[in-house]
Amino acid sequence: MFSTGAWSVVxxxxxxxxxxxxxxxxxxxxxxxxxxxxxxxxxxxxxxEGKLYLGTLDGRLIALDAKNGTVIWETMTVxxxxxxxxxxxxxxxxxxxxxxxxxxxxGVRGYVSAYDVNNGxxxxxxxxxxxxxxxxxxxxxxxxxxxxxxxxxxxxxxxGGTVWDSMAYDPDLDLLYIGTGNGSPWNYKTRSPGGGxxxxxxxxVALKPDTGEYVWHYQTxxxxxxxxxxxxxxxxxxxxxxGNLRKVLMQAPKNGFFYVIDRTNxxxxxxxxxxxxxxxxxxxxxxxxxxxxxxGDYETSLKLVFPGALGGHNWMPMSYSPETGLVxxxxxxxxxxxxxxxxxxxxxxxxxxxxxxxxLAPPKNLLQLSLLVRSVRGRLSAWDPVQQKEVWKQYLTLxxxxxxLSTSGNLVFQGTSDGELVAYDAQTGEKxxxxxxxxxxxxxxxxxxxxxxxxxxxxxxxxGVFALQAGLxxxxxxxxxxxxxxxxxxxxxxxxxxxxxxxxxxxxxxxxKDQASIARGEDLYHWECHMCHGAGAMGGGVIADLRFxxxxxxxxxxxxxxxxxTQKKVWLVLLDD
Numbered sequence: 001m002f003s004t005g006a007w008s009v010v011x012x013x014x015x016x017x018x019x020x021x022x023x024x025x026x027x028x029x030x031x032x033x034x035x036x037x038x039x040x041x042x043x044x045x046x047x048x049e050g051k052l053y054l055g056t057l058d059g060r061l062i063a064l065d066a067k068n069g070t071v072i073w074e075t076m077t078v079x080x081x082x083x084x085x086x087x088x089x090x091x092x093x094x095x096x097x098x099x100x101x102x103x104x105x106x107g108v109r110g111y112v113s114a115y116d117v118n119n120g121x122x123x124x125x126x127x128x129x130x131x132x133x134x135x136x137x138x139x140x141x142x143x144x145x146x147x148x149x150x151x152x153x154x155x156x157x158x159x160g161g162t163v164w165d166s167m168a169y170d171p172d173l174d175l176l177y178i179g180t181g182n183g184s185p186w187n188y189k190t191r192s193p194g195g196g197x198x199x200x201x202x203x204x205v206a207l208k209p210d211t212g213e214y215v216w217h218y219q220t221x222x223x224x225x226x227x228x229x230x231x232x233x234x235x236x237x238x239x240x241x242x243g244n245l246r247k248v249l250m251q252a253p254k255n256g257f258f259y260v261i262d263r264t265n266x267x268x269x270x271x272x273x274x275x276x277x278x279x280x281x282x283x284x285x286x287x288x289x290x291x292x293x294x295x296g297d298y299e300t301s302l303k304l305v306f307p308g309a310l311g312g313h314n315w316m317p318m319s320y321s322p323e324t325g326l327v328x329x330x331x332x333x334x335x336x337x338x339x340x341x342x343x344x345x346x347x348x349x350x351x352x353x354x355x356x357x358x359x360l361a362p363p364k365n366l367l368q369l370s371l372l373v374r375s376v377r378g379r380l381s382a383w384d385p386v387q388q389k390e391v392w393k394q395y396l397t398l399x400x401x402x403x404x405l406s407t408s409g410n411l412v413f414q415g416t417s418d419g420e421l422v423a424y425d426a427q428t429g430e431k432x433x434x435x436x437x438x439x440x441x442x443x444x445x446x447x448x449x450x451x452x453x454x455x456x457x458x459x460x461x462x463x464g465v466f467a468l469q470a471g472l473x474x475x476x477x478x479x480x481x482x483x484x485x486x487x488x489x490x491x492x493x494x495x496x497x498x499x500x501x502x503x504x505x506x507x508x509x510x511x512x513k514d515q516a517s518i519a520r521g522e523d524l525y526h527w528e529c530h531m532c533h534g535a536g537a538m539g540g541g542v543i544a545d546l547r548f549x550x551x552x553x554x555x556x557x558x559x560x561x562x563x564x565x566t567q568k569k570v571w572l573v574l575l576d577d
Contacts, residue, residue, distance in 0.1 A: 003459050004042040006542040008056040016450055024069040028057045033532055033543050035083040037105040038465035040542045044089035053097045055086035061099050061115060075120040082108050083349045088165040093209045096123055100163025104181045107352040110162035112178050124212035128180045128200045129159035141214035151194025157346045160184030161201045165315050168234040176209040181229040187354030188225040189299055197222035202230045216266035221255045227309035228255040233317045241386055250385055252318060252329050254311025257283055260385050272388035274381055275312035275331050279305055298338040308336025317403035317444045324426050326391055328412050329381045332399030358526050362536040380414055392429035400466035403444025415441025415458055438496055439482040457487040463542055
């Protein structure tokens, strides 16, 4: 079996014994972390005819020999002078490897590309948002999209719309479906003050996989204002609606609505909210467009918006069971304060939201922080896509739980933030079995059979953007890195080792400045550092948690203001553990 870990490292293990066969490290420069929104993560490889295909954090696409991990070919898919990254898995269609990228939060222009599986030569590229009209448009789709951007020179800030995760392919229709990300910057009225839908931001787009030619699109969040990506898992299924068998595409994107779309032509069929939504009252059943309301408009005042930027559902895969007809969504009940940044200026290579990030600073009072933790939670939701309603649910302690596996044996498996792998009855939601894996879980389990014996395996280990949110993740997901691949069978007898003991956190040094200077420093930290090292300097991902710095590193910290905030690499050199 093949898996990936932090920093785009690939592991090959014996699927029966777990023995490590080989490991490949692409040696991603650690300073790349500054240009990542959400931890040094990777979402997998593609396997095809004896080769593995890997996208790396620094934008490379690499073909490996599956037998030994040696490099067959390698190509750079992005402009390294811009803040692109790759965290998603490639897809293989015919003789092409398809790869997107991330970076919309940093002001890049999104696209998806196809490369020859044998030699890495690029075959086609489809941009998801238009560039500078004076340079001409790559195709008619970009010319059409440009009509939906108004009142600004949007191309200077990239526009966003990156394809950083979900894709799907229908071989009968020969259509590739891609989900696109948020606008850049986030703030719609800064990005496009003259209005417009801003195509193809927050959209599902169908392409011809041989040429990259545009076929159709459906936009889940026109004029996205909240980082509501449509990059979440796309499921293709044939289901009966009003007595007719329909070829549908289903998605539960960040914006809180569950969509059923005709995948042959992009026709909107239905949508209902699967979590609390305060930015729109509904999706109009006639037009397929959300009806936005003032509760989501933060142009003149701070607004608490449901769902927050982490979404009602993020990248963790949902699953569909043809046996039950239900979709199982790793949903989360999260909100977020949004406020406009009245002093925003585009920062090439920097964090570009046009929102006031300092409103994300956590409360310092421990009681208030505890109440904040208790105000959010996760939910495994069994959703009927025909009736557009929830059939059963299981509440979970926190958001950011694992992806879902549904089996023909009437079981649904999911891992949780606090480290429990659980099996539920797919029809009723009754809890059937669980096991403490002693570390948080965000990946989806898989099942496979070798020599007539069935296994269930999950890559366990915590990380991602929620791990960086002010100590909100469970305590037993922090501390020493405790990532592992865990495999189960009906006759398995091995016991997991105990959780590693947490490292004692050193006492912080006494403050050496006045309160006004400290407050200014806190603001600067949240503008420049918190997406790597955590809100309130409470980390939890792969990148160093600053609260555990040694005295020597603490002394180095004081050099940072002298180095200047524009010298990004200095931060990483001084603080890298």
